[in-house]
Amino acid sequence: MKTIKVGVIGTGGISNAHMGGYQKVKDVEVVAGADIVPGRAKEWAQRHNVPHAFEDYRKLLLMDEIELVSVCTYNRAHMQPTVDALKAGKHVLVEKPMSDDLAEAYKMMRTAQETGKLLMCAIHSRYNPAHRAARHIIKEGALGKIYYAETAGTRRRGIPGGTFIGKETAGRGAIVDIGVYAIDTALFIMDFPKPAAVSAVMNDWIGKHSQPLPFAGGWKWDPEKLEVEEFGAAWVRFEDGRVMVFKISWAVHLNSMGGTFFLGTEGGMQMSPLQVYKDMFGCMVDITPKDLPEYDGFRDEIQAMVSAIREGGPSPVPAEEVIWTNVIMDGIYRSALEGGKEVPVGLPE
Ligand SMILES: NC(=O)c1ccc[n+]([C@@H]2O[C@H](COP(=O)([O-])OP(=O)(O)OC[C@H]3O[C@@H](n4cnc5c(N)ncnc54)[C@H](O)[C@@H]3O)[C@@H](O)[C@H]2O)c1
Incomplete structure (x- = not known):
């Protein structure tokens, strides 16, 4: 092959x-790397x-032999390399979020459509077997009509x-960084209902006003450098009348704000771990799937993209789906900046 x-x-x-991920997929070879920081790509390539x-x-894009480009830059530098790579005839696997900015994400989607090249957003939660099973269960109608969802991290x-945490590099904070998974997961499982309006709040209080906990391992940030939000919550209304509550945090005075769940007219479903309940035989019956396989997000998404390239498409996680997460995130910022007022949302003209 x-x-x-x-x-x-x-x-x-x-x-x-x-x-x-590339090393675990057959008949694929990474032949070049590029980074604006002098020496960084060279050191990485040697390693x-x-x-x-x-x-x-742009020198990497001149290499004819390259068919697929992974865009692993920070959020504010996703759009230009993606657009340039697509125009140079390459397929693109771009890191999440597609962009922190809706207009940029839209431009990326349109460029993929115009060039006919595959654009995949690297949202590896799409390969979580529990998420795929949950989507299938809802699509089969086992829970009736889903009228309400919550998605949280x-x-x-x-x-x-x-x-x-910088505006020039990340653009935005927790909402686009990890909120993108929560929103995409819920939309994917519900098969992409179209959002109509959003009201939201966001906050940066803990990161700005308190120091990293002295006894907490791992996460150490500089409060002076935090320029983006650490928390967001939203009420999302869809065109078909259903509602989704969204909550995300990098920092809160709580261990959990609750997880992701779906309420249907005939059953309900909770994620992480997946639990599915249905009204049957006059009582609530646990119909949770058992023995779901292990997964490896990076390997599985790269395998899916490589297979799609070989088969002539479509993109396994296309911009046409991921753009709806951008539409909601854009509404969250606009609403929060207007004091939580409900704002209409949709694709840019
Ligand atoms: N899928 C996941 O689990 C996951 C985890 C962490 C980060 N991410 C995403 O990956 C992206 C990068 O995160 P990271 O942790 O690697 O950040 P990072 O800051 O460590 O790396 C980004 C690199 O991009 C380089 N860069 C920026 N602009 C460039 C340009 N124009 N040309 C070439 N190089 C450029 C920077 O110099 C830097 O080396 C972010 O969008 C983030 O959201 C995804």
Whole structure:
């Protein structure tokens, strides 16, 4: 089988996970990396035994042999390399969020449509077997009509550092960083109901006003450098009348704000771990699927993209789906900046 050659743009933290994924997929070879920080791509290439390293990603895009590009830059630098790569005839696997900015995400989607190249957003939760089973159960109608959902993610003291907390690099905070998983998961499981309106709040109080806990391991941030939100909550109304509550935090004074669940007219479903209940025989019956397989997010998403390239598409996680998460996130910011007023949401013109 012909080897698919790959270039990686942005050789920081997550590019190493992409490398790990590529190494587990057959007949794929990463042949180049690029990073604007002088020397970073070279050091990365040496470490991973990759033959070519550049500071300017446009040189990587000139390599005809490259068919697929992983865009692993920080959020504010997702759009330009993606658009340039698609226009250079490459397929693109871009890290999540597609962008922190709706207009940019829309431009990426349109460029993929215009060039006919595959654009996949690296939301590895799509490969969680529990999520796939949950989507199937709802699609089969086992829970009746879903009329209400909540989707949430809690980190108690998990404000990151580095490029994740600056406006120029991340653009936005917890809502686009980990909220993207919560929103995408709920939309994926409900088969992408169209959002109509959002009202929301956001906050940065803990990160700005308190120091990292002295006894907490791992997460250490500099309160002076935090320029983005650490918390967001929203009420999302869909065109068909159903409602979703969204809650996300990098930091709260609580261990959990609750998880993700779906209420249907004939049953209910809770995620992480998956629990499914249905009214049967005059009582509530546990119909939770058992023995779901293990998964490896990076390997599985890369395998899916490589297979899609070989088969001529479609993209396994297409921009046309992920854009709805961007539409909701955009509404969350607009509403929060207007004091929580409900704002209409939709695709840009
Ligand atoms: N899928 C996951 O589980 C996961 C986990 C962490 C981060 N991410 C996402 O991956 C992205 C990167 O995160 P990270 O932790 O690797 O950040 P990082 O800051 O460690 O790495 C980003 C790299 O991109 C480089 N870069 C920026 N602009 C560039 C340009 N124009 N050309 C070439 N290189 C450029 C930077 O110099 C840096 O080395 C973010 O969007 C983040 O949301 C995903």
